[in-house]
Amino acid sequence: MCAVYTEEARRREGIAGALLRFACADLSARGIDTLYLVTDHTSFYERYGWEYFCPVQVDGDPGPSRLYIHREPASRRGSREGRFDEV
Numbered sequence: 116m117c118a119v120y121t122e123e124a125r126r127r128e129g130i131a132g133a134l135l136r137f138a139c140a141d142l143s144a145r146g147i148d149t150l151y152l153v154t155d156h157t158s159f160y161e162r163y164g165w166e167y168f169c170p171v172q173v174d175g176d177p178g179p180s181r182l183y184i185h186r187e188p189a190s191r192r193g194s195r196e197g198r199f200d201e202v
Contacts, residue, residue: 135163143187150185157181 116138121130142150153171154160160183161167170179 132163135160139164139185139187148187152183152185153180154183155180 116134119131119134121128139150142148151168152160152165153173163185165183165185168182168184171182173180
């Protein structure tokens with residue numbers, strides 16, 4: 116997933132959150148329980164269970180970005196099929 120963007124008129128409807136939950140559930144169902152993402156945004160991803168991990172330097176960027184980590188809870192690992200209607 117890269118460069119997620121929601122049209123301004125459709126913001127605050129939970130679209131981005133649903134997409135993030137779907138991706139996490141789908142990957143967990145495939146046995147991938149720890150995910151990482153790099154972003155310059157602060158506080159957005161924390162709403163969806165992501166934790167700030169550390170600063171990282173991305174090639175071509177003038178300053179450091181933020182690396183986040185998401186770990187699927189052990190109680191939910193592999194228990195979801197990753198279907199959109201389940202998120």
